[in-house]
Amino acid sequence: MKIKGQQTFPLQLPLGLITGVFATMSMIFQGIMQIIFIVLLCLCLAASVLYVRKLPKKSRAVLLYIVLLVAGYLLSCAYVGAFLGRVDTGDITPVEKKEETAILLLSPGELTEYHYRDALYRLRVYRETGFGGVRWWNIPIKAQQLKNNLNKMERNTYTQINQNLYHKLEQSLGDRFKFYNASLFGAPFIETAVSQILNDGYQKIIILNNFLVEQPYKEVVDNKILKVIEKSRVDAEVKFTFPLWNHDGLISYYEQCILEKTQEISPEQIGVVLVARGTGRKSQRKFPKTLNREEVFYNKIKESIVKNGFESRKIRIAYLRHRRPGLKDAIDYLLDYGISKLVIVTAGFENPGIDTEYHIPRMIEGLDLPGGVDAVVIGTWGDSDFLVRALIDRLEMVDEL
Numbered sequence: 001m002k003i004k005g006q007q008t009f010p011l012q013l014p015l016g017l018i019t020g021v022f023a024t025m026s027m028i029f030q031g032i033m034q035i036i037f038i039v040l041l042c043l044c045l046a047a048s049v050l051y052v053r054k055l056p057k058k059s060r061a062v063l064l065y066i067v068l069l070v071a072g073y074l075l076s077c078a079y080v081g082a083f084l085g086r087v088d089t090g091d092i093t094p095v096e097k098k099e100e101t102a103i104l105l106l107s108p109g110e111l112t113e114y115h116y117r118d119a120l121y122r123l124r125v126y127r128e129t130g131f132g133g134v135r136w137w138n139i140p141i142k143a144q145q146l147k148n149n150l151n152k153m154e155r156n157t158y159t160q161i162n163q164n165l166y167h168k169l170e171q172s173l174g175d176r177f178k179f180y181n182a183s184l185f186g187a188p189f190i191e192t193a194v195s196q197i198l199n200d201g202y203q204k205i206i207i208l209n210n211f212l213v214e215q216p217y218k219e220v221v222d223n224k225i226l227k228v229i230e231k232s233r234v235d236a237e238v239k240f241t242f243p244l245w246n247h248d249g250l251i252s253y254y255e256q257c258i259l260e261k262t263q264e265i266s267p268e269q270i271g272v273v274l275v276a277r278g279t280g281r282k283s284q285r286k287f288p289k290t291l292n293r294e295e296v297f298y299n300k301i302k303e304s305i306v307k308n309g310f311e312s313r314k315i316r317i318a319y320l321r322h323r324r325p326g327l328k329d330a331i332d333y334l335l336d337y338g339i340s341k342l343v344i345v346t347a348g349f350e351n352p353g354i355d356t357e358y359h360i361p362r363m364i365e366g367l368d369l370p371g372g373v374d375a376v377v378i379g380t381w382g383d384s385d386f387l388v389r390a391l392i393d394r395l396e397m398v399d400e401l
Helices: 009-028 031-054 058-083 116-130 136-150 157-173 189-201 218-232 247-262 282-285 289-305 327-335 356-365 385-396
Strands: 098-107 178-183 204-207 239-241 270-276 315-319 341-345 375-380
Touching: 009 031, 009 058, 009 116, 009 136, 009 239, 031 058, 031 327, 058 116, 058 239, 098 157, 098 189, 116 136, 136 356, 157 178, 157 204, 178 189, 178 315, 189 218, 204 218, 204 385, 218 239, 239 315, 239 375, 247 375, 247 385, 270 327, 289 315, 315 327, 327 341, 327 356, 327 375, 356 375
Parallel strands: 098 178, 098 204, 204 239, 270 315, 270 341, 341 375
Antiparallel strands: none
């Protein structure tokens, strides 16, 4: 490619492509590696500016450079999406065959700190499940956002709750089963936990679902487990417990929390927002039963607190993304009734994560509430005793137990 007889292709091609690659890596990596890639990116940009200034047709050269930069970025995204963010389970060599059943407690989970491999794993799962608007071409941008968000929240909350739940279940069930722990979006990863179960010799596995609904997660979980089993060549049997959307214990949990937070005020003066996750449009079309089951869960909470004197018109369901009404819309609706206390319940989230610990608090901080209106947040069901009872009930529904 020439501009007025001057050969520009040999230098512009590597400069543009390498700049795009360095831009991608500077968003994905952290710490010293991120600093190195940012420095290299700046050097490439400076070299490109100096080079273009010497050319007679600068606009064409700049356009070509931008096209090549974008090409380098997209090639990097394709590589990242295809090869990075995977879990290596290592060799699986069972020590001995065991007839007992292993139970794998599976929760959504969250990253406790940013590491590019774990972050890319999480983004890959989000992409596969249709959450978070993750696409192959915007993975570096989402990784940078994830990095920033994790730095602004308490990252050990989920770990503590998950460990508490694990120990409570273990104590409740005694020595009847061998317990393992895994998360869908963060460590300990499903692949690692399943490979450990198979290495320990267990060939009967029950996946104890700490999820409100099955979809859009189930296919992703199934594929991860199946790949590990196929790699191990072990003839393992896997069963799943039913999700928790219709368990009355969790309804009682939220009813109790709401009553405890509002006992000092008349129910007529209270507005309640039940915050749902809000699935993407693709998931809404593909899994209509999921939407119905979520609605059943939220409506059961609504019915339970209406029986305690709360007004039905002052209880709203809001969605965090993709669906309406949003959180702000629901709050504005309630404020029009002149409420004096606002209760925001993160009922659609199983355990703490970026949404409950960062996005929702930031939204609430940005609200312009009238004077005299007090806002309180009720978090996820976490490791509550109600949840422990619900999970044990789900286990008892499995035929073998």
